[in-house]
Amino acid sequence: MDRRSFIESCTAGAACLSAGTALPAFAANAKPRSYAKALLVNAQGEPLKASRLKPLTNYVFHYPYEATPAFLLDLGKPANPQSLSTKARDAYAWPGGVGANRSVVAFSAICAHQLVYPTRDVSFISFRKNRAQRGVQDALIHCCADHSQYDPARGAEVLSGPASQPLCAVLLSHDTQHDTLTAYATLGGELFDDFFKKYEMKLSLEVGPKARNPVAGQAVVSELEKFCRNAIQC
Numbered sequence: 001m002d003r004r005s006f007i008e009s010c011t012a013g014a015a016c017l018s019a020g021t022a023l024p025a026f027a028a029n030a031k032p033r034s035y036a037k038a039l040l041v042n043a044q045g046e047p048l049k050a051s052r053l054k055p056l057t058n059y060v061f062h063y064p065y066e067a068t069p070a071f072l073l074d075l076g077k078p079a080n081p082q083s084l085s086t087k088a089r090d091a092y093a094w095p096g097g098v099g100a101n102r103s104v105v106a107f108s109a110i111c112a113h114q115l116v117y118p119t120r121d122v123s124f125i126s127f128r129k130n131r132a133q134r135g136v137q138d139a140l141i142h143c144c145a146d147h148s149q150y151d152p153a154r155g156a157e158v159l160s161g162p163a164s165q166p167l168c169a170v171l172l173s174h175d176t177q178h179d180t181l182t183a184y185a186t187l188g189g190e191l192f193d194d195f196f197k198k199y200e201m202k203l204s205l206e207v208g209p210k211a212r213n214p215v216a217g218q219a220v221v222s223e224l225e226k227f228c229r230n231a232i233q234c
């Protein structure tokens with residue numbers, strides 16, 4: 001059974017566990033989009049241990065393409081499944097957090113308003129452990145461009161600002177035996193086509209010809225404050 005068939009069988013209610021790898025169960029209306037699997041690793045290429053992530057710390061990696069950033073967060077408490085919908089009103093069921101405490105989540109770091117994203121030079125969008133100046137609560141992903149705010153504990157639902165849909169979720173599986181994390185799909189409103197169109201020139205300078213190459217095998221995770229020289233606070 002290939003990966004897509006496996007996910008589809010999960011949506012039909014079949015068992016979703018295999019060989020010590022915990023995959024979330026999806027509701028019938030979920031439509032995950034499968035990509036190549038990528039084991040999350042640190043800068044030395046060692047597999048990241050889910051239980052060693054620092055809670056409420058903004059990590060970044062690139063998935064499902066070389067140039068598309070995503071945020072990885074351990075929220076420090078379980079993140080429960082959430083019913084959400086895209087701008088086009090396609091309903092989907094975000095499966096919640098993974099890991100021993102179901103507290104580890106990942107989302108595309110491309111703002112759903114006007115596609116602001118973190119680069120090595122600057123980031124206007126980031127996770128805030130404490131409430132941002134114009135934040136509605138602690139522990140939000142806040143985009144300083146126009147103050148869209150997303151709740152990562154609720155599938156990156158929009159709580160405030162002009163964004164018209166949640167951040168696209170990156171789905172992770174957790175290997176319970178080795179405590180590792182693997183990205184394998186996205187769920188929700190993808191904006192990758194718009195992103196590549198809008199930033200074609202910029203990405204060709206920043207990332208080069210491999211910008212739209214799919215990430216496969218492994219994805220390197222860094223803390224945002226190490227990845228980016230200037231994480232804007234607002």
Ligand code: FES
Nearest residue numbers: 111113114143146
């Ligand atoms: S680009 Fe993020 S709020 Fe406008």
